[in-house]
Amino acid sequence: MNALLAILFYLATLLFVVGLFHRIRTYAVTPAPLKIPTTPAPTTTGGVVLRMTREVVLFESLFKANLWTWGLGWLFHASMALVVLRHLRYFIEPVWAWVVFIQPFGIYAGIAMLLGLCGLWARRLFVERIRYISTPSDHLMLLLFIAIAVSGLMMKFVAHTDVIAVKIFFQGLMHFSIQPLPADTILVLHLFSVVILLVIFPYSKLLHAPGVFFSPTRNQVDNPREKRHISAWAAKMESEK
Amino acid sequence: MADITPPAYRSFPIIPKLIPGAMEGKGPFVASDKINEAIGFPGHLVDDWHDKAIAKMGDLLSKYRSLKVYMDACVHCGACSDKCHYFIGTQDPKNMPVARQDLMRSIYRRYFTLPGKLFPKLVGARDLTREVLDEWHNYFHQCSECRRCSVFCPYGIDTAEVTMAAREILDSVGYGQKYSIEIIGKVHRIGNNLGLPAPALIDTLEGLEEDVKEATGIDVRFPIDVKGAEVLLITPSADFFAEPHIDSLIGYAKVFHATGTSWTLSSMSSEAGNFGMFIGNYDQLRKIALRIREAALELGVKRIVVGECGHAWRVAYSFWNTLSGVGDGADPNDRFAQMLQKQLDHRYRQPTHICEFTWDMIQDERLEFDKSANDNLIITFHDSCNVARGSSMGGYPGGQFDIPRNIIRAVANNYVDMDPSTTHERTFCCGGGGGLLTDDLIDVRVKGALPRMEVLQQVTDMHKVNFMACICAICKAQFTKIMPIYGFDRRMVGGVHQLVSNAIVLGKNK
Numbered sequence: 167m168n169a170l171l172a173i174l175f176y177l178a179t180l181l182f183v184v185g186l187f188h189r190i191r192t193y194a195v196t197p198a199p200l201k202i203p204t205t206p207a208p209t210t211t212g213g214v215v216l217r218m219t220r221e222v223v224l225f226e227s228l229f230k231a232n233l234w235t236w237g238l239g240w241l242f243h244a245s246m247a248l249v250v251l252r253h254l255r256y257f258i259e260p261v262w263a264w265v266v267f268i269q270p271f272g273i274y275a276g277i278a279m280l281l282g283l284c285g286l287w288a289r290r291l292f293v294e295r296i297r298y299i300s301t302p303s304d305h306l307m308l309l310l311f312i313a314i315a316v317s318g319l320m321m322k323f324v325a326h327t328d329v330i331a332v333k334i335f336f337q338g339l340m341h342f343s344i345q346p347l348p349a350d351t352i353l354v355l356h357l358f359s360v361v362i363l364l365v366i367f368p369y370s371k372l373l374h375a376p377g378v379f380f381s382p383t384r385n386q387v388d389n390p391r392e393k394r395h396i397s398a399w400a401a402k403m404e405s406e407k
Numbered sequence: 408m409a410d411i412t413p414p415a416y417r418s419f420p421i422i423p424k425l426i427p428g429a430m431e432g433k434g435p436f437v438a439s440d441k442i443n444e445a446i447g448f449p450g451h452l453v454d455d456w457h458d459k460a461i462a463k464m465g466d467l468l469s470k471y472r473s474l475k476v477y478m479d480a481c482v483h484c485g486a487c488s489d490k491c492h493y494f495i496g497t498q499d500p501k502n503m504p505v506a507r508q509d510l511m512r513s514i515y516r517r518y519f520t521l522p523g524k525l526f527p528k529l530v531g532a533r534d535l536t537r538e539v540l541d542e543w544h545n546y547f548h549q550c551s552e553c554r555r556c557s558v559f560c561p562y563g564i565d566t567a568e569v570t571m572a573a574r575e576i577l578d579s580v581g582y583g584q585k586y587s588i589e590i591i592g593k594v595h596r597i598g599n600n601l602g603l604p605a606p607a608l609i610d611t612l613e614g615l616e617e618d619v620k621e622a623t624g625i626d627v628r629f630p631i632d633v634k635g636a637e638v639l640l641i642t643p644s645a646d647f648f649a650e651p652h653i654d655s656l657i658g659y660a661k662v663f664h665a666t667g668t669s670w671t672l673s674s675m676s677s678e679a680g681n682f683g684m685f686i687g688n689y690d691q692l693r694k695i696a697l698r699i700r701e702a703a704l705e706l707g708v709k710r711i712v713v714g715e716c717g718h719a720w721r722v723a724y725s726f727w728n729t730l731s732g733v734g735d736g737a738d739p740n741d742r743f744a745q746m747l748q749k750q751l752d753h754r755y756r757q758p759t760h761i762c763e764f765t766w767d768m769i770q771d772e773r774l775e776f777d778k779s780a781n782d783n784l785i786i787t788f789h790d791s792c793n794v795a796r797g798s799s800m801g802g803y804p805g806g807q808f809d810i811p812r813n814i815i816r817a818v819a820n821n822y823v824d825m826d827p828s829t830t831h832e833r834t835f836c837c838g839g840g841g842g843l844l845t846d847d848l849i850d851v852r853v854k855g856a857l858p859r860m861e862v863l864q865q866v867t868d869m870h871k872v873n874f875m876a877c878i879c880a881i882c883k884a885q886f887t888k889i890m891p892i893y894g895f896d897r898r899m900v901g902g903v904h905q906l907v908s909n910a911i912v913l914g915k916n917k
Contacts (some may be wrong), residue, residue, distance in 0.1 A: 189479075192475065193472060193475065193476055196468075196469060196470070196471070196472040196475050197470065197471075197472060198471070198472040198473060199470065199471065199689065199729070200689075200725065200726055200729060201725045201726065201729065202473060202565065202568070202725065202797070204554060204557045204558055204563060204565065204796055204797075204832075205795070205796055205797060205798060205799050205804065205807065205832070206799065206804035206805040206807070206808075206832060207799075207804060208804060209802070209803065209804060213804075221561070221563075225561050227486070227558065227559055227560055227561050227563065228484070228486050228559070228561040230558065230559055230833075231486035231487070231490070231559035231560075231561075232485070232486055232559075235484055235485060235486055239484065239561075289485070290483075293485070294424065294425055295422070295425060295485060295488045295489065295500065295503060296483070296485040296488065298425060298500045298503075298506070299483050299485060299488065299500075299503065299505050299506055299509065300483055301483070301529070301530055301531030302528065302529050302530075302531075303522070303529050303530045303531070304482075304483050306529075366522075369520065369521050369522050370522065370530075371479070371480070371481060371482045371483070373479040373480055374479075374480040374481070374482050374561075374562050377476045377479055377480030377562055378480065378561070378562045378563070380472060380476050381473075381476055381477075381480070381562050381563040381564070382472060382473045382476075382563075383473070383554075383557050383563035383564075383565050384562075384563035388799055388804065389736075390724060390725045390726070390727075390728050390729070390734065391724060391728060391734045391735060391756050391757060391758070392734075392735055392736050393728075393735070393736035394728045394729065394732065394734060394735075394736055394737040394738070394741065394744050395728065395729050396729050399470060400689065400693075400729070403690075403693065404743040
């Protein structure tokens with residue numbers, strides 16, 4: 167089992183990195199021929215950085231749209247960020263002081279993350295318009311995250327796993343040596359779910375994470391009168407004349 | 408028109424229940440062979456439309472980052488789902504912005520993504536069938552590209568970009584919309600959207616001079632094709648003869664007169680509107696914009712000022728510099744843009760909105776008003792969607808909201824704002840924008856006006872508002888037609904410069 171999981175992790179990581187890199191590259195090289203920031207928009211690059219930061223950290227637009235979705239969505243994302251940081255301890259040795267410091271908060275964050283996910287799923291199931299726009303993959307995506315959160319929390323509160331061995335396993339992976347992994351069903355479920363997440367990330371709606379940074383309505387400076395903006399394919403039309 | 412009844416006001420703005428299929432088959436007329444071929448589109452639906460459409464989609468995905476990112480990034484969170492005026496008015500779930508995008512996203516997933524190729528059902532992917540094409544024609548012409556949804560989307564997904572792409576794909580297979588394509592043909596053939604030929608235009612302007620002389624005793628000129636004038640005014644052609652548009656044109660002329668500004672119209676380029684944007688066609692967008700460049704070069708003007716028109720101002724403010732070089736800051740080696748930019752006077756923003764022009768003059772104390780001339784009016788202001796969310800004024804974010812209101816307050820005593828959840832960047836479209844201002848879409852136009860009519864009713868009840876000013880030719884035309892159906896007087900709608908015209912004191916040239 168540990169050899170299989172090790173191979174899966176290598177493959178998943180490879181797919182994740184290559185797939186995501188390819189996708190980001192596509193976004194980066196695809197031109198934005200026209201200035202289309204949703205106005206009022208910042209008139210300086212510094213302003214755009216601030217706007218993007220508010221969007222990514224605080225979900226500013228979602229806040230304007232719907233307080234419930236914002237609250238649940240932000241709770242889920244912020245908690246997950248903390249949970250991911252908490253998991254750094256499996257990959258670094260010695261563990262940095264701030265990672266040690268956030269360990270207890272990471273546990274609360276795990277619970278909060280689960281609550282956020284359940285709330286989002288309830289919305290998807292019970293609000294008529296959101297149910298209408300949901301595809302099976304939207305539900306499965308939430309289920310996958312719930313599986314990761316529940317299995318993770320179970321290892322904390324229900325059936326402890328040998329975290330030292332888990333750390334040795336991942337440290338081993340990082341040095342291309344396969345170490346034994348505790349044969350706990352919950353742990354395997356947890357890790358397997360993460361493998362699936364890594365694989366589907368570059369091919370699914372999870373692309374909203376890199377996508378937001380490339381969204382022209384959010385990342386363009388509103389200075390069309392002050393500076394001429396022209397894409398390569400459009401400039402060609404001028405030389406043809 | 409008697410058989411058209413508006414939807415009932417919601418007693419408080421609850422989110423309506425879904426009525427699937429409510430607006431099926433309510434789309435616009437399909438363009439005829441003649442209309443299509445006039446601007447180089449296939450006359451009617453081509454035989455290999457399926458492959459052509461997919462190829463066109465691939466082409467657009469490689470040319471527009473917006474489309475590419477927006478096809479991928481949506482998570483179906485529903486933030487936009489209750490924000491569209493057409494959804495609120497029609498209750499058709501396919502008029503929710505996310506569902507409208509999904510009409511295209513489902514095809515994108517099927518043909519351009521791995522999961523959609525492998526597991527179409529799972530990710531909501533589907534084949535491009537004739538039914539899908541009909542659905543596109545129907546629902547992508549029930550979007551006014553107003554961008555209200557993009558304000559609320561956590562990734563800034565702009566349904567307007569998707570609608571434009573869909574319309575471009577439809578056009579490329581000969582299945583576009585009659586109204587927009589016909590108008591683009593007119594602009595190329597005659598010079599403006601309304602098809603007003605130059606002699607008729609000159610005649611109209613002479614008539615206006617007489618009217619103003621009669622009303623004020625002052626010789627206010629409406630010059631056309633004057634070489635060497637300082638300002639070239641580009642205004643929507645509706646300003647030349649439609650009511651209430653024409654009253655704003657008189658307002659611009661009075662402002663130019665009172666400030667001693669030499670100005671001119673152009674018979675070759677007598678249209679600010681640019682329906683190339685509505686159909687998402689860069690080539691048309693550019694060709695139509697180039698007419699303004701040509702006129703500016705020919706007449707040798709120093710400034711280009713744009714009249715009251717919403718989408719035209721978006722095109723002028725956001726796109727003209729890109730398309731035609733009307734603007735500033737071109738690369739020194741950019742011969743195409745420099746040719747024009749060297750001619751323009753860069754002490755002023757190029758192009759300038761007429762409201763920016765007037766507000767600057769008010770601040771410089773070069774205009775005088777008798778505010779009591781507007782005392783019979785209690786005024787509110789409708790932010791037009793393209794001005795609010797697709798442009799700016801005054802060189803700072805939000806200037807597009809302040810400047811028109813500042814002008815109204817400078818020329819009138821009674822002003823109130825409507826509900827803030829429906830003004831500024833959150834404004835609702837009039838219901839007729841984006842190429843929908845046509846009688847074959849009257850049903851969706853009436854229903855789409857619902858959210859604006861509701862809040863207008865509020866301010867008429869609470870503050871006795873009897874005038875709604877706006878700065879868009881389409882808003883003016885749409886409201887004039889729609890408001891009687893909701894029980895309002897059609898004369899309640901007018902331009903900001905109509906109010907300026909009422910109050911301006913002439914004969915004291917400063």
